[in-house]
Amino acid sequence: MPLTPKIPNEIVVHLGAPDSAAQNVALSFPDYIKNVASSEIYPTWPEDALRANILAQISVALNRVYTGYYRTRGYDFDITNSPAYDQTFVYQRDIYGNISRIVDEIFNNYIRRVGAIEPLFAQFCDGVEVQCPGLTQWGSVELANQGLDYFSILRRFYGDDIELVTNAPFGDSPVTAEPPTLSEGDTGADVELLQRRLNRISSNYPAIPKIRPNDGYFGPQTTEAVREFQRVFGLDPDGIVGRATWNQVLFIYNAVKKLYEVTSEGLSIDDVLTDYTTELSRGAVGDGVRTVQYYLSYIALFVPSVISAGFDGSYGPTTESSVRSFQRAYGLPETGVVNRQTFDRLESVYRSMISNIEYRFSPGRILPFFGRVIGEGAEGDDVRALQEYLNYIAQTYSEIPRVTVDGVYGPATAEQVRAFKRIFGIPGDGVRVNAPLWNSIASIYDDLYTGSSPANYISAHNSFDDAELPSSLNGKNELGGDDRAFDQDMPITMDHNELNEILICLMRHYGFHTNLRQGVFLQDEIKKALSDLSLVLGIEASSFSTTELIKRMKAERESILRAKKIFGEL
Amino acid sequence: MFNDFGRLTVRAQTGGAYPVSGAIVRIRGADEEISDVNYSLITNLSGNTETITLPAPSIAYSASPDAKEIPFASYDIEITAQDYYPKRIYGVEIFPRTDSIQIVSMIPIEGNGYGAPTGELIAEIPNQELED
Numbered sequence: 001m002p003l004t005p006k007i008p009n010e011i012v013v014h015l016g017a018p019d020s021a022a023q024n025v026a027l028s029f030p031d032y033i034k035n036v037a038s039s040e041i042y043p044t045w046p047e048d049a050l051r052a053n054i055l056a057q058i059s060v061a062l063n064r065v066y067t068g069y070y071r072t073r074g075y076d077f078d079i080t081n082s083p084a085y086d087q088t089f090v091y092q093r094d095i096y097g098n099i100s101r102i103v104d105e106i107f108n109n110y111i112r113r114v115g116a117i118e119p120l121f122a123q124f125c126d127g128v129e130v131q132c133p134g135l136t137q138w139g140s141v142e143l144a145n146q147g148l149d150y151f152s153i154l155r156r157f158y159g160d161d162i163e164l165v166t167n168a169p170f171g172d173s174p175v176t177a178e179p180p181t182l183s184e185g186d187t188g189a190d191v192e193l194l195q196r197r198l199n200r201i202s203s204n205y206p207a208i209p210k211i212r213p214n215d216g217y218f219g220p221q222t223t224e225a226v227r228e229f230q231r232v233f234g235l236d237p238d239g240i241v242g243r244a245t246w247n248q249v250l251f252i253y254n255a256v257k258k259l260y261e262v263t264s265e266g267l268s269i270d271d272v273l274t275d276y277t278t279e280l281s282r283g284a285v286g287d288g289v290r291t292v293q294y295y296l297s298y299i300a301l302f303v304p305s306v307i308s309a310g311f312d313g314s315y316g317p318t319t320e321s322s323v324r325s326f327q328r329a330y331g332l333p334e335t336g337v338v339n340r341q342t343f344d345r346l347e348s349v350y351r352s353m354i355s356n357i358e359y360r361f362s363p364g365r366i367l368p369f370f371g372r373v374i375g376e377g378a379e380g381d382d383v384r385a386l387q388e389y390l391n392y393i394a395q396t397y398s399e400i401p402r403v404t405v406d407g408v409y410g411p412a413t414a415e416q417v418r419a420f421k422r423i424f425g426i427p428g429d430g431v432r433v434n435a436p437l438w439n440s441i442a443s444i445y446d447d448l449y450t451g452s453s454p455a456n457y458i459s460a461h462n463s464f465d466d467a468e469l470p471s472s473l474n475g476k477n478e479l480g481g482d483d484r485a486f487d488q489d490m491p492i493t494m495d496h497n498e499l500n501e502i503l504i505c506l507m508r509h510y511g512f513h514t515n516l517r518q519g520v521f522l523q524d525e526i527k528k529a530l531s532d533l534s535l536v537l538g539i540e541a542s543s544f545s546t547t548e549l550i551k552r553m554k555a556e557r558e559s560i561l562r563a564k565k566i567f568g569e570l
Numbered sequence: 571m572f573n574d575f576g577r578l579t580v581r582a583q584t585g586g587a588y589p590v591s592g593a594i595v596r597i598r599g600a601d602e603e604i605s606d607v608n609y610s611l612i613t614n615l616s617g618n619t620e621t622i623t624l625p626a627p628s629i630a631y632s633a634s635p636d637a638k639e640i641p642f643a644s645y646d647i648e649i650t651a652q653d654y655y656p657k658r659i660y661g662v663e664i665f666p667r668t669d670s671i672q673i674v675s676m677i678p679i680e681g682n683g684y685g686a687p688t689g690e691l692i693a694e695i696p697n698q699e700l701e702d
């Protein structure tokens with residue numbers, strides 16, 4: 001089965017010709033395509049012309065990402081904004097509503113040559129000033145006016161041997177099932193998932209009413225929440241959740257979740273936000289690096305020209321590039337090295353972003369980690385919110401004592417935190433509340449407030465059924481038959497995407513460096529990962545068959561995810 | 571001749587996930603013919619302004635490459651919100667019979683006299699017609 005290219009979560013665009021000294025900006029893939037489409041074509045054109053053009057633009061972008069066209073040449077971006085090299089992109093421009101809705105529907109569709117895997121580099125031009133092989137924009141208008149549908153238009157320009165790929169995976173799941181259209185009267189797990197997502201989004205967008213209880217029944221409350229969501233985000237407010245609405249829900253939900261995810265990914269339960277101790281540069285590892293990466297990734301959510309770093313605690317090319325982008329944006333010398341000046345500025349910018357959110361508790365409101373680890377003696381609005389959350393949770397879990405909400409962290413609050421940790425299986429005797437613990441408390445509060453039980457989070461996440469290992473991956477050929485670690489008689493049966501995902505998760509968790517990326521199958525990297533991980537898992541590689549090794553890793557990953565759920569991945 | 575209309579909504583948000591409510595949005599016509607168009611709006615709890623109707627050229631100008639006139643109207647927008655750096659976007663394009671959404675990413679003020687990060691105060695949409 002061919003590896004299906006995955007839609008990237010983010011795409012990094014260079015705001016100039018490849019070798020120009022211009023800034024890069026990072027944005028979500030759908031937002032990028034909406035921008036390109038609004039810059040390249042006129043929204044008043046017939047719908048089929050719009051769709052044909054948008055599919056060509058998506059395919060061009062995916063081709064650049066999938067082939068790593070710029071990255072493999074040493075550039076730190078995926079594509080440029082220049083039509084001479086790629087396609088027009090105008091940073092911060094306005095987007096046309098009809099184009100936006102089409103993109104929401106089809107951003108994970110693209111075209112390719114029959115029998116090929118990579119998205120087609122679907123060259124296009126305007127067709128009047130410039131001629132070219134491939135789609136001409138004015139030509140597409142004419143064909144649409146003649147009554148051709150968008151796929152026929154594409155075939156006219158690119159040949160009959162193209163095919164349309166629909167439903168390419170995106171986000172965190174290895175496969176994308178076609179989301180069902182939901183409307184009033186429907187029931188089931190999909191409805192419950194929708195309700196939970198809307199409730200999370202409504203914490204940030206209070207105009208969207210909370211759905212309580214979120215019991216998986218699509219009633220009038222749910223319809224109203226959907227309608228309001230659609231109104232806020234420029235969709236047709238019909239109260240029906242079709243493709244475009246589903247996709248918007250997912251992306252907004254992910255954006256909202258990201259702020260918490262950043263804080264929980266960046267720090268482990270024992271980490272503390274560190275002060276500057278030493279200059280950090282390529283090759284450095286450890287807590288100082290993790291802190292820098294955390295700051296950068298948080299700031300990146302607010303400033304598109306700051307490209308986020310990883311979370312692996314290892315200062316590699318990605319982190320260096322990220323530091324440079326921050327230095328450039330903030331007028332510091334672009335050394336790629338974190339000296340005192342850069343570190344202080346990182347902290348200053350980060351704090352400005354945290355403190356800007358109106359930090360006040362109100363029922364149902366999930367506040368992000370304030371940016372400081374709080375323990376006995378601390379005072380403030382974050383302590384106040386903490387006490388409110390734990391008091392609310394205590395209504396259901398009576399082993400947690402209740403306290404007077406006074407914003408002062410005393411022994412009583414400490415006892416609350418201790419009890420919370422005991423109940424939810426969080427290890428350690430300490431009562432200091434850092435980011436992951438904060439997120440964990442906030443998420444349990446949110447579950448109870450919105451009426452879903454915490455257990456739902458665990459079961460609703462991708463369930464790993466050990467009995468079921470989907471499609472075939474020939475262990476010998478793909479992974480290198482020379483390596484004795486792999487039992488050549490038992491071919492591995494697993495989907496490439498899922499294997500990638502498991503390996504990336506485990507490599508990051510154990511702090512190993514890896515070049516593995518979603519959507520790309522890198523043979524040598526997979527070998528390296530399996531080899532590194534077999535050390536960590538305490539397996540003598542040669543004495544285990546590949547199937548067993550992978551089964552073991554799956555189980556390991558499962559338990560890590562369970563722990564992460566408790567520790568704050570919402 | 572701007573004898574048709576398009577619509578515009580401005581959405582102010584920050585961090586990709588928080589609406590900025592209470593932001594003041596001023597909209598002015600950038601082309602000479604619409605220089606008297608002037609709006610002052612405030613964003614609501616979801617960060618959105620009301621949707622306003624703005625003059626735009628005839629839809630015929632976007633129908634074929636032979637049209638001699640620019641098919642859209644240009645507007646300049648200025649957004650200010652307490653505790654955020656102000657933002658200006660020049661050349662917002664409004665097509666006839668089309669809804670436009672202008673999303674503005676607001677950046678919190680850092681304090682200590684620091685200015686906004688590079689490239690985030692002003693955006694200029696180049697007056698481009700269809701070209702390659």
